[in-house]
Amino acid sequence: MAFSEQAQKAYLGFQQAFGDTEGVRVFFAPGRVNLIGEHTDYNGGHVFPCAISFGIYAAVRKRADRKLRFLSANFPQVGIAESSLDELVPSADGKWINYPMGVIWAFERAGEILHRPEVGSLKLNEGMDISIYGDIPSGAGLSSSAAMEVLIGTILRELYGFSMLSNQDLALIGQYSENEFNGMKCGIMDQFASAMGKEGCAIFLDTNTMVYEYAPIDMKGMKLMITNTKKKHQLVDSEYNLRRQQCAEAIRQLQTVCPDKKALGEFSIEEFEAVKNVITDPVVLKRAKHAVYENQRTIEAVAALKVGDLVRFGKLMNESHVSLRDDYETSCEEADILAEEAWKMPGVLGSRITGGGFGGCTVSIVREETVPEFIEKIGAIYLEKVGHDADFYELEISGGPRELVP
Ligand code: GLA
Numbered sequence: 001m002a003f004s005e006q007a008q009k010a011y012l013g014f015q016q017a018f019g020d021t022e023g024v025r026v027f028f029a030p031g032r033v034n035l036i037g038e039h040t041d042y043n044g045g046h047v048f049p050c051a052i053s054f055g056i057y058a059a060v061r062k063r064a065d066r067k068l069r070f071l072s073a074n075f076p077q078v079g080i081a082e083s084s085l086d087e088l089v090p091s092a093d094g095k096w097i098n099y100p101m102g103v104i105w106a107f108e109r110a111g112e113i114l115h116r117p118e119v120g121s122l123k124l125n126e127g128m129d130i131s132i133y134g135d136i137p138s139g140a141g142l143s144s145s146a147a148m149e150v151l152i153g154t155i156l157r158e159l160y161g162f163s164m165l166s167n168q169d170l171a172l173i174g175q176y177s178e179n180e181f182n183g184m185k186c187g188i189m190d191q192f193a194s195a196m197g198k199e200g201c202a203i204f205l206d207t208n209t210m211v212y213e214y215a216p217i218d219m220k221g222m223k224l225m226i227t228n229t230k231k232k233h234q235l236v237d238s239e240y241n242l243r244r245q246q247c248a249e250a251i252r253q254l255q256t257v258c259p260d261k262k263a264l265g266e267f268s269i270e271e272f273e274a275v276k277n278v279i280t281d282p283v284v285l286k287r288a289k290h291a292v293y294e295n296q297r298t299i300e301a302v303a304a305l306k307v308g309d310l311v312r313f314g315k316l317m318n319e320s321h322v323s324l325r326d327d328y329e330t331s332c333e334e335a336d337i338l339a340e341e342a343w344k345m346p347g348v349l350g351s352r353i354t355g356g357g358f359g360g361c362t363v364s365i366v367r368e369e370t371v372p373e374f375i376e377k378i379g380a381i382y383l384e385k386v387g388h389d390a391d392f393y394e395l396e397i398s399g400g401p402r403e404l405v406p
Helices: 005-018 098-107 144-160 167-180 189-196 236-254 269-278 282-306 310-326 333-343 368-386
Strands: 025-034 049-062 067-072 081-084 128-134 201-206 211-216 222-228 348-354 361-367 391-394 402-404
Touching (some): 005 025, 005 067, 005 128, 025 361, 067 098, 098 144, 128 144, 144 402, 167 189, 189 201, 269 282, 310 348, 310 361, 333 348, 333 368, 368 391
Antiparallel strands (some): 025 049, 025 402, 201 211, 222 391, 348 361
16 A cells, blocks of 8 residues: 555655654645635635645654754745744744744643633644655635644644544634734635535525535536636735735625624615615725625535535636635736636636635536547646636545544
8 A cells, every 4th residue: 555646755855854754644634626615714604615635744753852844845945944933933034934833832722722622722842854745736716724724623633632622623623823913914714714624515504603514516517617727926914914904894884774794794774775885985995895796606606516506606606706715805907817718618617716815717517428529628728718727626525634644
């Protein structure tokens, strides 16, 4: 028996960098794709993501001292990055190790993050050597950072005996580390999808209550396709954080007439339409409209899926894209081309940008027999209009984080 090719890359990297593999353990955590429910997770709304077969692999071993040594096969030019348990501060040059470091830092605040004082501060007394390899296409918006956070959380739990932590706890700690250590004020969706992933299922999560349900994805002769714009996106964090502020402003103004509402996700469309005019800034109003309508679309989409109505599901995906393009303004030209060209094809039921936006991927429902034509046609138009190609992958829904054995 042997490790998969990807796991082997992490394992061999370990051997080359740190000498031997005595006692080394190998772990995996998945990335995610969101089927519908975008920018709703920090508005107390619903999301519908699933974990994917792309993810991050790590070969890891505890050390006897307090050193931390990191290696990534994805950033060979960085080589071994060294730090220690006494230096848990983000480095200004934004090195990738800020993600694992952030999780180790957040574990020290676990009791507080989870509102469970009995958990206390989970401090490590020994450091580790860790070698990473990820096969999530870089910059694709498929949550490599969440995969990294969940991976490190899983490793800390398994290696250091923090068995009081559930996978959901790992998601919350990962989100906290990204918010507070890395300064990206993300919602819970990505970490939750990675930590709670289940093969063959998407996760219908109400971020207001954290109640969730697994929905089997039975595509009935359809395929879920991911298309990567390969756009190098910039300013994502600052634009993202700005959207959050705009939504916070919207709810603040709405509360002047609806004091009981705590989040945009608590509004039905009728309730919102009745009071929306208290929002004075037209841009803030558009953002709020997206958050409210997208949440309702997500609820409706999951209901449609449950009765096997993929046509309706696809239409709602298209509406989601239009709303992200026009009201939330987190799409980009490249993703618009992919989605809009897909809508023109008879064998495509729905297509939308997925994830935080400003680049990344679209997700589409395509009839199985149309897939080759989809790739060829959309690929050619994209190349012509954008000047570089797009990548196409068939979505494979994966399980959550796990230890791998050869
Ligand atoms: C990013 C964030 C998520 C979520 C999406 C948009 O992926 O990390 O929390 O807000 O954007 O739906």
